[in-house]
Amino acid sequence: MRIGILFSSGKDSVFTLWFYQEQGWDIACLLSIVPKDQDSYMFQSPDRALLSAQANALGIPLIIETSSGEKEIELDDLERLLIKAKRDHKIQGVAAGALASDYQAERINRICAKLGLKVFTPLWHKDQERHMRTVIASGFDVHMTRIAADGLTKSWIGKRLADDDIDKLVALHEKLGINIAGEGGEFETIVLDGPCFKRPIAIEYDIAMESDHRGELRITKILIGDNDRVHRNRTTR
Incomplete structure (x- = not known):
């Protein structure tokens, strides 16, 4: 196909x-x-x-x-x-x-x-917590780029998601009702590397916040094939 x-x-x-x-x-x-x-x-x-x-x-x-x-x-x-x-x-x-x-x-x-x-649509109605953990366990380099929900703060923006971050999202779901996978617009992500990538991507970025729980990552530089996986954060005011 x-x-x-x-x-x-x-x-x-x-x-x-x-x-x-x-x-x-x-x-x-x-x-x-x-x-x-x-x-x-x-x-x-x-x-x-x-x-x-x-x-x-x-x-x-x-x-x-x-x-x-x-x-x-x-x-x-x-x-x-x-x-x-x-x-x-x-x-x-x-x-x-x-x-x-x-x-x-x-x-x-x-x-x-x-x-x-x-x-x-292979992900349709999949268990969202299980899906998020599968993405991370499969080796994808996933970062949050935008937040728009109570419970999510500036510290999440640009963060590479790990399995313990899924634990935190589950806790926020239980406390505040946010969608674990961001399906309600609570957050957006980007992927910079993973098993389907031929070369990794590295980025530099600023962070712009509209409020304590709403903000976004703004990319200032993109590098392809750079072995340096550090994603440097220069915060704007």
């Missing part, structure tokens, strides 16, 4: 890519939407330069489509992206890292059905 991966830079799309590589499927391209509105209902807000660096490090072609990020209108942008992928890369289907969002899944399925593309 020749497929494209809906790719956001984060843990779920990267894990989905690796899952199908391990099945021996032909990964034709990465498909990324970059919304102008960070509060898009459908898409995360990935860094365009990082998307290109990840595609380079993974050795897979990347197609990027800019989107308004406006509810429902952004679906036209997704359809345009999939039309390009089907035409230029001859994909037969699309794989997405969706875990629990019926809103996203229903719309992806609807557009793909219109275009004659199959849809694959």
Whole structure:
């Protein structure tokens, strides 16, 4: 099966890519939407330069489509992206890292059905704690890039997630109800290395905080193939 991966830079799309590589499927391209509105209902807000660096490090072609990020209108942008992928890369289907969002899944399925593309969602309704632990145990270098939830503070931004951090997220879920995998928009992630990467990525970044529990990482430099895995933090005020 020749497929494209809906790719956001984060843990779920990267894990989905690796899952199908391990099945021996032909990964034709990465498909990324970059919304102008960070509060898009459908898409995360990935860094365009990082998307290109990840595609380079993974050795897979990347197609990027800019989107308004406006509810429902952004679906036209997704359809345009999939039309390009089907035409230029001859994909037969699309794989997405969706875990629990019926809103996203229903719309992806609807557009793909219109275009004659199959849809694959290997993480759909997986136990989220188990999924998070599997991602970490599989050797993926996952970092939080954005937080927007009580209980999450500046110390989480840029942090490489380890298994004991999943324990902390579980505790925050039990205390405050946050989603362990960030499916409610509580946080976003990037992946800088892992079993499907041909070369590692290193970054330098600043941190910008809007409030005690809302802030983001802003990448200032990206290095590909650098053995220095230290991710230096220069905090902005």
